[in-house]
Amino acid sequence: MTVRILVDADACPVKDxxxxxxxxxxxxxxxxxxxxLRIPEHKLISRKIVSDGFDAADDWIAEAAGPDAIVVTADIPLADRSLKAGARVISPSGKPFTDDSIGTAMATRSIMADRRVGVAGIGAGGPPPFSKADRSRFLSALDAAIVAAKRAQG
Known part of the structure; x- marks a missing residue:
């Protein structure tokens, strides 16, 4: 198997x-x-357009994920599913999701969802704005993940 990157692309700020x-x-x-979505014309870059059904892209990625995959997503449940399939997972901010960290991330997501519902219509805000530091951290994390994945394949 060859290393490949699966991108949860609809809201991904680091496609380039x-x-x-x-x-x-x-x-x-x-x-x-x-x-x-427009993508560069290159033999290594392809697009997969899935139906517009709820979580269709996530489902496709989770099914395609495996030890040969690096998944880029900010979606915590998708990160969890991808890790369970054996993939390496990185958020667009460069934070790797791991077997050790995903439980905490899932719990925090659940608490924040409950908190948003509890404020009855008052915006609890979203994630902080994407920064140059996030972009730089992502570049380093993706590079490291690719090197590790290639090394694991021998």
Whole structure:
């Protein structure tokens, strides 16, 4: 099996960075989305458009994930499913999801969801704005994940 990157692309702010790192390492990228997204024309970069059904892109990625995959997503339940399939998982901010950290992330997500519902219509805010530091951290994390995945394959 060859290392590949599966991108949960609909709201991914680091697609260009993914292409840059992947091409440098000669790693295939599959951009998964609910609708058409432009991608660079390159033999290593492809798109998978899934139905616009709820979680259709997540389902496709989770089924395609495995030990040969690096999944890029901010979606914590998808990260959990991908880890269980044996994939390496990185958030767009560069934070790796691991077997040790995913339980805490899932619990925090649940608490925050309950908190948002409890404020009855008052916006509890979202994640902080995406920063240059996030972008830099992501580039380093993706590079490290690719190197580790290639090393694991022998």
């Amino acid at each position: 960075e993914i292409y840059t790192v992947a091409l440098r390492h000669q790693v295939a990228v599959v951009v998964v989305a609910n609708s058409y």
